[in-house]
Structures are given as structure tokens and as C-alpha cells.
Amino acid sequence: MSPREKAARYALLALILVICVGPFLWQLSTSLKGPDEDIYTATPHFIPSDPTLANYARVGQTIPIGSYVANSLIVAVLVVAGNAVGATMAGFALAKLRFRGAKLLAAAFIATLVLPGEVTIVSKFVTVRGLGLSDTLVGVALPEAIGMLNVLLMRAAFQAIPSEMDDAAVMDGANAWQRLIHIGLPNVKGMLSVVTIFAFIGAWDDFLWPLIVLNDPDKYTLTVGLQYLNGAFSANPRLIAAGTMIAFIPIVIVFAVLQRFFFRGVSEGAIKG
Incomplete structure (x- = not known):
């Protein structure tokens, strides 16, 4: 690689870094500025x-930030657990179990990805209300408990496992559960961490669906509850920036804990090296 090509690559990487990280750093800077500092200067x-x-202290005094965080954590835990268990079992069934209509079912999963979430939001609300789960945190988590994309990711991970390993286990008398636990799961930890991170971020950042389902302000998730802060202090972006940072911190923690498995799942696929 010539010095000019290397310089061009580093310049491109620096530009991408500024675009991706710049807004976050600017929000962090704004949240730490005092009332005497002019943030509208030229x-x-x-x-x-x-x-x-x-x-940050004033945000906690203005809205019940602890209650909102707890509600968001409950929803996120339900969604992550549902995807970790449901998407794993569904992906294993589509990839390794032979049954009539497996290809048709996989095609149906792929077809659902074409539809934007707003198209099905009315039917989801009618279903949740019919189950008596409207204005509950379970009703917020239920539609996202098993994501179609996560099922397909797990299916691809299980498909990468050599079929010879499954055939040998079947010859030894292993049933489907034993193959899943002893052969499948040890080889898809990386992809499972990817699914976990995606599920957590999607549940934590979701705004529209909790806003539709929840009516009781005491049950609001953090993203919905922060709108009170935006409305009450629309002329003070310092507090809005502080609330944004509070909502962003859990995502950073989850990614920091699982980043090793995340990059392994992205770069290495399903099989351990």
C-alpha cells in the first residue's frame, strides 16, 4: 500500500469516526455545561x-427517572429473554429439523422483513388489547419477544454447523434437545450475543410502540418519559442532553460487556475457530 493510499484510508476512517461519534460527544459536552455558559454562541x-x-441531578428531580429506567429494564429483559430462547429454538428448528413446510416457513419469515413495523402496528395493538395486556409492560414487550431477523440470524448460525456433527449425534441416540444443548449452543454463542445486543437496543430505544400501548404515566419507559423533559425544558437543551446521556449509558454497558462475543459472532460466524 502506497503512502497516499494509506493516508486516504485513514482520512476516510477519521471522517466516519467524526460522523458516528461526533453527535454523541457533542451531546455529552452540552450535558456538562453550566447555565452561565452560552451554548448558542456563533x-x-x-x-x-x-x-x-x-x-443530571435536575433531570432526576424533574421526572421519576428511576421508575422509567426500571420499566425500560423490565421490557428489555423480557425482550432479550424471549429472543434468546425463542429465536434460538426457532432458528435451530428451521436449520436442523426436517419437517414438512420448513422452506415455506423460512420464506414467510423472510417476507415479514419486507414490511415496515408501522404496517403491522394496528394489528399488534388489537392483538395485545384482545389479550388484556394493553397498558402493561408485558404488552410492550410481547410483540418484540421474538424478532424475525433474529430467527433468521440464528438459523444461519445453526446452518453453518457441519451436518456430520448432527448425524453423528443422531447415530449415538441424541434427541433434538440434546443436539441443541450440546452441539448447537456451544457453536453459536457469538451469534447469540449479536441477537442479544440487537434485542436489547431495539427494546431500550423503542418509542412509538410504548407510547401507543401505555396510558399510565407511572408505567412509561425511559424513552417515553423523557418527552416530559423535552416539553418542560424545551428552551434548555442542557437538560435534554443530560436525559439523552442517561438513556444511552445502559446501551454502552451492554455492548462493553458483550463486545468480545459480538465481534466473534460477526467475524467468525457460527463455528468457533
């Missing part, structure tokens, strides 16, 4: 002149 300062955590 020449904005990236580094706060007098950093303070008062904006």
Missing part, C-alpha cells in the same frame, strides 16, 4: 469551561 466551545453534573 463559535461554540466543545469543551465545557466549567463542567458540572447539576444537569
